[in-house]
Structures are given as structure tokens and as C-alpha cells.
Amino acid sequence: MNRREARISAFCLLFESDFHPECTFEEIYLRAGAVGELKINSFAKNLYETVVSNKSEIDKTIEASSNKWKISRFSTVTRAIVRLAVGEIMFTDVPAKVAINEAVEIAKVYDDDKATSFINGVLNNISRNLGKIED
Numbered sequence: 001m002n003r004r005e006a007r008i009s010a011f012c013l014l015f016e017s018d019f020h021p022e023c024t025f026e027e028i029y030l031r032a033g034a035v036g037e038l039k040i041n042s043f044a045k046n047l048y049e050t051v052v053s054n055k056s057e058i059d060k061t062i063e064a065s066s067n068k069w070k071i072s073r074f075s076t077v078t079r080a081i082v083r084l085a086v087g088e089i090m091f092t093d094v095p096a097k098v099a100i101n102e103a104v105e106i107a108k109v110y111d112d113d114k115a116t117s118f119i120n121g122v123l124n125n126i127s128r129n130l131g132k133i134e135d
Contacts, residue, residue: 001039001041001044003043003102004105004106005039006041006043006044006047007044007047007084007102007106009038009040009041009044009048010043010044010045010047010048010051010084011080011081011084011106011110012032012038013028013029013032013038013040013044013048014051014052014080014083014084015076015077015080016028016031016032017048017052018076018079018080019076025048025049025052028048029045047084047087047088047092050087050091051083051084051086051087054087054090054091055083057090058083058087058090059071059083061086061090061126061129061130062082062083062086062122062126064129065122065125065126065129066122066125069122075111075115077107077110077111077115078107078111078115078118078119081103081106081107081110081111081115081119082103082119082122082123084103084106085099085100085102085103085119085123086099086123086126088102089123089126089127089130089132090130095132096123096127096130096132096133097127097133100120100123100124100127103119103120103123104116104119104120107119
């Protein structure tokens, strides 16, 4: 499993957990595994758990950089993709440009056509605000 596939797995777990916020990590793994053939490696698991464990801080960062859009207004797919990328930007050593590119590529497959430019814009704003990329 390559890193993109692991990110897609983490995205699927985040998507699932958005519908079941009361579930533990283990319950989400079981639910996601029962629905499909989702493969979860240590990178996907660590990324998912990092995002969920820091969701409040990630959501505040997203809302502060998304031109007055509340995260609740994002589609469930967009919300999971953006949380995933922001989690990588804030809590891993993955370069912001890589996290942004991966998020846009995932959005091209799983989200609406218009979502890719929105996601790219929000993530670039966040990266600039965090000092992770320059203008």
C-alpha cells in the first residue's frame, strides 16, 4: 500500500467517523472493514487517529482560514478531506504542498468537481497562516 492509498483509507475512516462520532477508533475500524475491502496500514491508522484526536484544533484552524465558512457547511466528503490534509500539515512532517496536492487528488476522485478549487484555496490559506508555505 502506497501513501496515497493509505491517505484514502484514512479519509474513508474520517468519513465514517463523521456519521458515528460516538464510536471508538476500534469500532470505526470494524464498521469500515465491514462495509468494504478497506485496507488499513500503520500510516493510515496513525493519520486517522491524529486527526480525530486533534479534531477541535483542526476545525478551529479550518474555520479561521475558510472565509467565514463554518465547517458544518462543508459537505461530509470535503470536511473529511480538508481535516485529513490539515492534520498532516499541523501534526506531521509531511510538507504542506504534498498534503495539499494529495487532498486535491483525493477530491478529484471522491468529491464534486467544484470542491477541488475550494479545498485547494482553503488549504493554501491555512498553510500560509501557519507559516508552512510562502506566497
